[in-house]
Amino acid sequence: MLRVEVTKQLGEFSLEASFSSEGRVTGLFGASGAGKSSLINMIAGLLKPDRGNISLDGEVLDDTAKGVHVPPHRRRIGYVFQDARLFPHLDVGQNLDYGRRMNRLADDPAQKKRVTDLLDIGHLLDRRPGKLSGGERQRVALGRALLSKPRLLLLDEPLGSLDAGRKIEILPYLVRLRDEANVPMVYVSHDPAELRQLATQIVMLKDGRVTALGGVKVLTGTTA
Template sequence: MLSVAVEKQLGDFNLAISFTSDGLVTGLFGNSGAGKTSIVNMIAGLTKPDRGRISLDGDVLDDSASGLHVSPHRRRIGYVFQDARLFPHLSVQQNLDYGRRMNGLGHDAPAEKHTIDLLDIGHLLDRRPAQLSGGERQRVALGRALLAKPRLLLLDEPLGSLDEERKAEILPYFIRLRDDASVPMVFVSHDAGEMRRLATNVVMLKRGKVVASGGVEVLPHVI
């Protein structure tokens, strides 16, 4: 279970949110400026809350009362950004290996094959990122994150930089990953259609506050 109850002052913007989730895909939904990326950055450990507590499966990651802040590399949380952030000088295979090696993990051939098959990227392994479409780059970034064996995967608007054709191409892979149930996810989006198709529960945000939460049925009822 993911539990987040934090406050953070970011210039003139005050973020004060609280939610818990044990769903397969927790959707953070809201317009630009609602605080979605700030929340995932705190979950990842890239930003420290001013006040509050974050825990994952019973392990406390942040606790302002005790001064605890677990560093990002010790959280075992994967992060896929809107831009894939692949290393341009490395092949797809080398990019896939990077997260595993940086986390000191041995080669797990069955897990690698499962991930490559799940994301349908086996035919791309010898290519460089510049030779990939936007959707292919995101699938490789997702594979790299998965092979680091995270206990939670953060997806910060992973479809946001793609055109409609590429979104239609890649969304089924995210759905396949959800149904594979190998790792829980936090999915950030301002697109209600994406959220309805992928999320199993939704946290609605507006100006740094939670305005509704529940199943995807909350989406049509809050602006």
């Protein structure tokens, strides 16, 4: 269970959001500039809220009143960025292994095989990120985040930088991920169609405020 209740001033823009979610996939929906990225950066610990608190499964990650701020590397929250952010100096296999090494987790070949099979990236292991297509890069980024064994997975418009054809290529992997990987997700998107397919719960954000909460039906009447 993720609980968020934060305020943050970023220049002229003010973000004031509170929600809690228990679903498998929480869709964070809103136009660009609505504050979606700032909000998940706060969940990841990359951005500190001015005031408020964030907790995951009962563990307090941020509590400004008590001066608590758990740094990102101790949150065990995976993050798939829109631009993949694979490490250019490491090959795909080393990128996938990075989280396990940093968290000093034991090697888990079965898990690695499950994830590489799920995402169809087994044949890419020796390649450098520079030699991958956009869709392949995004699948590797998904695998890398999953293999760090996160308690929660944040996805910030993971299809945002892909063209329509590639989106259709990746979407089924995300559906499989939701149904098989057993990690709760927060999925950020400005595309209602994407969220209808993936999300189990919607948090709608507009101009830094939560305007609606509920099932995917709250998306009715919205357009990308």
